[in-house]
Structures are given as C-alpha cells and as structure tokens.
Amino acid sequence: MISPLEARYYRRRMPLLWWVRRRTHALFMAREVSSLFVALFVVELLLLVRAVARGATAYEAFLDAMARPAVIVVNLVALAFVLLHAVTFANLTPRAMIVRVRGRRVPSRAILASVYLGWLVVTAFLAWLVLA
Amino acid sequence: MTARTERRVTPEPFVWLLFSAGGVVAALVLPVLLVLFGVAIPLGWVAAPDHAHLLAVLRNPLTRLGLIGVCALTLVHAAHRLRFTVEHAFRLRRYDPIIATACYGAAVVGTAAAIYLLLAAL
Amino acid sequence: MAEGEHITLRVARYRPDEGETEPTLADYDVPLRRDWAILDALNYIKDELDGTLSYRWSCRMGICGSCGMMIDGEPRLTCATFLTDLAPGPVRIEPLANFPVIRDLIVDLTDFMHKLGRVKPWLIRDEERPVEDGEYRQTPAQLDEFKQFSMCINCMLCYAACPVYGLDDSFVGPAAIALAHRYDLDSRDEGDRQRLTILSQPNGVWDCTFVGECSAACPKGVDPAGAIQQVKLAAAQEALKSLLLPWRSR
Secondary structure: OOOHHHHOOEOOOOOOOHHHOOHHHHHHHHHHHHHHHHHHHHHHHHHHHHHHHHOHHHHHHHHHHHHOHHHHHHHHHHHHHHHHHHHHHHHHHHHHOOOEEOOEEOOHHHHHHHHHHHHHHHHHHHHHHHHO | OOOOOOOOOOOHHHHHHHHHHHHHHHHHHHHHHHHHHHHHOOOOOOOOOOHHHHHHHHHOHHHHHHHHHHHHHHHHHHHHHHHHHHHHHOOOHHHHHHHHHHHHHHHHHHHHHHHHHHHHHO | OOOOOEEEEEEEEOOHHHOOOOOEEEEEEEEOOOOOEHHHHHHHHHHHHOOOOOOOOOOOOOOOOOOEEEEOOEEEEHHHOEHHHHOOOOEEEEOOOOOOEEEOOEEOOHHHHHHHHHOOOOOOOOOOOOHHHOOOOOOHHHHHHHHHHHHOOOOOHHHHHOHHHHHOOOOOOHHHHHHHHHHHOOOOOOOHHHHHHHHHOOOOHHHOOOOOHHHHHOOOOOOHHHHHHHHHHHHHHHHHHHHHOOOOOO
C-alpha cells in the first residue's frame, strides 16, 4: 500500500545506455567485455590443440591461418583486451584480499608486487615450455 | 540469544570462486600464449615450435590436465562476466534464466570440447 | 577576485504539492565567495532569493551525511564542494541519484534504512557477558582491522554512484555491506556467520560487479568496493565450509 504522498515521489530511471555517458562507466564496460576476447582466445587455443592432434600438415595450416593479416589484427585487438583484463584484475587483487603474516597486515604494494612477479614467472615458464 | 539462521546452499558463492580462479588463470596464462601464437610467431619474430615438440608437450598428462583446467576456469569466468555485462548494459535482468543458461551452457560446451581434444584426440 | 562576481546555480525543483508531475531546473545567481561551499550558496538562495527551496543539511563539515546531492552529475556532499572549484558555472544541482525524489532536493532514504537494519549492524554475541565482568577489551591492532569501514557517515553517495543499485534497487548496496563487514571484522563480534548468510542471499553481495564507483564517490575513504570483495571471499569460504564440513555446530 503506497500512501498518497509516496505516490507523488518522482522516480528517475537510468538511461538505457547509461554506460556511454561517463568515462568511468565506459571503461568499466570495456573491462567487462575483455572477457569476450578471453573466451575467443581459449577457442583459438583449442583450435591449436586440434591442429597439433591432427598432424604436422594440419599444424602448418593452422600457423598459416594465424598469419593472415585479418587474423593478426583480430588477435592484436584481443591481446589489448586480454592485457586490460590481466592488469585490471591484478590491480584489484589487493583490495579484495587481506593477507596477514604473523599477525601483521601485508601492505597492498607487496601483494601487487607478488602478483606481477607471479605473472612474470608463469610467463617465462610457458614461453620456455612452448619454444624450447 | 542466538537466532538459528536458516541456511540455503545457493550456487552463487561457488560460481564466484570459479569466476575468480578463472580470472587469475586467464590473467597469468593467456597473455604470453596470445603474444606467442597470435602475434610473435605469425609475424616471424620468433620461430614456430616444430610439430613434434608441441605434440610431446601437449601429450604430457600434466599439460593435458593443466590446459583443461585453464580452459574450464577461463570459460566459466568469461561466461559469468558476460552474463552480468549483457544484463546490466541492456537492462535484461528479467531474462536472467535464459541468459545464464546460454552463457554457462557455452562454457560447459567449450570445456567438453577441451576435455575431448586433450584427452581423446591427442 | 572582483567584488560582485556571481555564479549561476541551476537547481532542480520539484513541487508535487503544487501539482507538478516532473522536476524542472531553476537558475539562481549567487555571489562567488572564495570560502563558500555549495551548501552556503543553497542557504543564500533560501535566505535571500527563494525561501521555498527545500534541501537537507546539518553539520556542514562532512560528518553527518545529510547533504549528499548530484553536483554536475557527480554525487558529492554540498558542504564539501566549493564554488570556486566549479566556476564559472553554471552548476547543476540535482537530488541524489537512484532514490525517489520527495520534493526539490530531498530524496526518500527509507530503502537504505531497511537494508541497514537487515544486515544487523551491531555487535552480536552468542552469550552476553555479565556486566560485572567488565567491558570487552580491544587492542589498537584489533581496532585497526575494522576502523576504515566504521568511518561511514551514511551519506548514500555510494548508492547514487552504483549502477547496479541504479538498475535494480533491490540490491542491498555498498554502505550496508561495508557496515556489515565492519562488524564481521570487529573482534568483539560473533555474528559473522549470520551476516554472511544474510549477505549471501539473492540481492546480496553477489549482485556486485566491482564497478568501483562507490569507493570513488565515498567522501570518507571507506572503500566499500573493497569491503564487498572481502565479504564475497568470506562468504565463499563460509559456503565451502558449510558444504564440506556440515557437522559444524551452530
């Protein structure tokens, strides 16, 4: 039951495309949309695995397909978004995780540094695994 | 007086844990692989690994399990995020059951494909 | 600055008692005094130009949380926003976003009051100690754990900034979650599980997508976005324990 007074309250609606109007909201949307390119690259990875499984010729064909200019452009865009995801996700970690060592709180800078260090280690390992 | 709070086990906390894990894994693993296979190798900056080497790496049980994990978690992460993004960007919250099914369903399909490729096809 | 400089305030007016069905914007010319905040300008309008203007304010020093409004589309405290920073204007002043407007710049905050009550923002003990045992003592380190989240002045700028709340006002919202977290972190409190259960329910923490606008808007540095993510982690751990260790008491 709404009182007559409450019935005259003015209720504003957010505009349908509310996220185009403010830079921070648009950046937020870009950050969220990065997950689309993350999924896209997972599909590419699975296509790579399929090509390797099918034999050397299929693998060469896959490499040729990846070298097509249109595909490289798409992958560059995907890379930009994947990096956006990685950086924003890493930077949000210290706010979400409070770590305590022997009763003292680990400062955010230290958490951030260890996240990026971990990223470096994993990157080096995977590069070695694939190329060496 | 301690009130006995009723506790319904809902899926959200577990989906969020998978989503977070997927975000971490995607952030750690995908950039280097995308740089290598998407940019560096096609542009010739780095020599492509030969087929035999990649096959050996992929056939390793640790790689198989690791890649299945990466794909599964990353796809769930993307599904979860895209579900909310689509609903918030276009005010489609009332269609959540359909959108959620489509998103997580796609993630399940992708994971199934990963499992097949990495366990059976190699 | 020259004597007699003015700045225009474009203020939203809404007078349902006079039959208006929609807000309108009215321009007021106020002196551009170096030490004036928007609140001083609003008081000037009410005193000198138009006594019918209605708005909330109290302490005028950023501690009561009454004077939150949208200033040029940003949720700000009018007592903490200065005219000289907004010159040459005109400055648009509208009621706090995402809340129903009662009249002029006054919004209905009942929704938040309900939500605040729902998260039990008080110390919960399994058993109260008798008074003779004395007070619950706390070290400075224990205070530091939750102090940041206790700084909330309930100004609701975070709700005005939150797009999730804007799209669906059944979301429990940043301040309520931050305040629940303040009590969860308090060493004297034993109600974590109750609050985490409440916050895990539909329209609780899981609706949040970490946009982060709430923390950007907060005038007291509470970082509700950080609090929400910490609550998500705690609630997820709690859910795991519930699942894997169902024999736990309570």
